[in-house]
Amino acid sequence: MDSEFLEIKSKDDEVCKLGECGGSVTSILKYLLESKLVDKVLTIGKYDDIYDGVPVLIENPKDVNKTAGSLHCAPTMIGDLVSKFLNDFKVGVVVKPCDSMALNELEKRKRFDRDNLYIIGLNCGGTLMPHPAQKMFELFYDVNPEDILKEEIDKGQIIIELKDGTEKGVKIDDLEDKGWGRRENCQRCEIMIPRNTDLVCGNWGADDGWTFVEIITEKGKELIQAGIKAGVIESKSPKQEQIEKRAKLEKIMINLMKKFETKHLETEYPSLEEWDKYWNRCIECYGCRDVCPICWCRECEIEKLNKENHSKSPDPLTFQGVKLSHMSYSCINCGQCDDVCPMEIPLSKLFYKLQKKYRKKTGYNAGFGEELPPLYSPEME
Amino acid sequence: MLIKHSICPSCSVGCGINLICIDNEVVGTYPYKKHPINEGKNCSNGKNYYKINKKNSFKTPLKNSGNKLIEFDWDRTVGSISEIISSYHSDEIGIISSGKITNEEATFLKNFAKKKGIRKIGVYSHNFPKISTEKLISNYDELNNAPFLFIIGDIFVKNPLIGRRIAIASDNGSKIFSADYSDTSITSINSDNYFKISSITEFLNNFPKEIENELNKDSVIIFNQLEDKEDFEKIEKISNNNDSKILPVLSDPNSYGTMEYLPTLDKNDLIDLIDGVKVLIIINSDIGDYFGHAEINSKLKKLDEIMFLTESLPEYMSNFDYVLPIPQMSEKSGTLTNTIGKSQSFEKVVRKDESVFSIEKIFNEILKD
């Protein structure tokens, strides 16, 4: 169906207050549970504080409010959780673009039944790693990170709201020029509006207190209509200038992304000597494989190579080589491998660079569409 | 499905780990990115700990009968152990713990031993003494920008999340020297200069000038291996000469904490303790690992009774008279003190099987008599 734009807002005052924008996502999730369209919803909630976002599985509609609001210091990934632990249920999931691309790749590999999922997308301008983020707030905002109640990314700034009600903002460019700010993967992330979902929510273009929603699928449309009918959300049509503003912001972000992409994958791409240095410290912990939502071979060939030889690092040609040949064409640049590598090896640069090459050759765009990559064969699994 | 914070119980670094639980069972791990020590990164030991422990877990005590271990119910097991304990003089009873117990359990054991007048008690420390030094780093971040690091042992493989700090330091231009027994190791490959040694003690006795010259107040000596307690003093002395810091990397998740409550035993102390008692209680450690199963087995054979309290079934248990399961780390709450002296509390992630007695309960039952 043609996409459709709406501004949506929760009809529950409490949710409006807790929500990031109009609290629409929270109200829609609640509605999914209340109307029994799903058994569970999977959201991201604060474990201890705003730096500590973890996936939360909710069955009771009353618990959904607790996970309202956006956590920008939570580079989570839910693809593997859905395919490993939730594929027997009907689930409503909230996803950033990297999550939704992972789900798309997993769906193509038949890891779950798409009909069982309601996928609610969030626009995403990037996430920050929790620990460096706290240091950054200390250094550049001169505040105690514990005094920060909320953070948001808006108008090119990372803005924080403090316990005493004051706000402080610093330009993302200034932070990132000095090596702080968003994760590298987010800086070069191509997708800000995940149109491979049922509907996408964001603040771009929205009036204050409203969520800007782009409806993508028929399923998404029916959900919104049902929610309006049930009186849990209200909607209005955005003005043309709001739609244009959103499109303009997306374009600005895409241009910024390209700058980083060139920097990470071309001008500052590690040299062969640098890769050698990285591979020399690999401890063969399988962290990068275990966390990769695309690495899904049933019997891992790398594991078969396992030689229990701790006197040297694995041969990168076989160890990472096997992984490269199995999944790099589907790499979605989610950065989870970099995040968990105990040896700080920037693996995703390698994998993602190859997917980009592969895309150029074959047109295969990881994370989108219904077809598997042309060279993919199920025997690999 | 529920994701819960925990502390990795596999080594002494003190990494955070999220455990994925379904129906009161740990089914996987999830990166704990907010944790300041490891920022979501765990090594395979940490990630697989719950799997291995689950595989080897057991719920019913075992009693040796005709050289075979057979299941024996809890009340009778604890009753028999109480009888044994009360029929020996307190000097004939020994307790050896690992650092795989919480601070609360260690405190409890200390008090138990006091009440029973048991003096032969201690924690096996892999030859490290109780850590009480001004030289200890206070934060792993200190490693990131140290201009020089000197390492004894294969830190990259045994304590990877300290290895990570060495890698960061190296990327920041730090000079790395290391020493170990092997021809090559991941730590040696990642060092600018490697000293293959045959004895740590001898190496420390004749400490190379070229290393000494590099050490200053910003550098750190990292070591996870010693041959005896005196080696520690030698390292401390070297670091005193040039004001450098030290990072002793202990073996167990709560070695540091347990040593605060129980006397430390090095290899010789351990042998003396075993030689001096008739009844031995071993807590959560496969002591055969400390110096070869053959050597330890011949010593254990001489004892009258050996009780073994453990989270998971050991490979070697032919010498034990009783083997009692105790709750796994994920099944209890408490605090663990990591190798830089930082205490972290953790919460129970799954409920233990109701029948399984906690360490406190086992010893309380013994105290009743």
Ligand SMILES: Cc1cc2nc3c(=O)[nH]c(=O)nc-3n(C[C@H](O)[C@H](O)[C@H](O)COP(=O)(O)OP(=O)(O)OC[C@H]3O[C@@H](n4cnc5c(N)ncnc54)[C@H](O)[C@@H]3O)c2cc1C
């Ligand atoms: C990291 C991040 C970056 C974003 N960047 C932009 C942007 O650049 N431009 C833009 O227009 N919109 C962005 N958004 C979306 C925006 O912040 C709101 O989430 C969206 O408008 C919905 O608002 P709401 O009030 O309807 O949602 P709410 O009712 O407040 O619900 C928000 C939902 O998001 C979930 N959530 C919170 N943190 C995360 C996370 N880290 N990963 C996945 N789910 C999470 C919560 O569990 C909750 O279900 C971003 C969101 C996130 C999480």
Ligand code: SF4
């Ligand atoms: S990789 Fe992209 S979608 Fe994922 S968190 Fe970063 S910016 Fe958002």
Ligand code: SF4
């Ligand atoms: S290789 Fe890394 S960046 Fe690519 S999909 Fe896998 S985890 Fe994500």
Ligand code: SF4
């Ligand atoms: S996560 Fe890093 S150290 Fe572990 S196997 Fe992958 S590349 Fe090697």
Ligand code: SF4
């Ligand atoms: S380094 Fe130690 S504490 Fe950290 S994950 Fe590995 S075993 Fe666990």
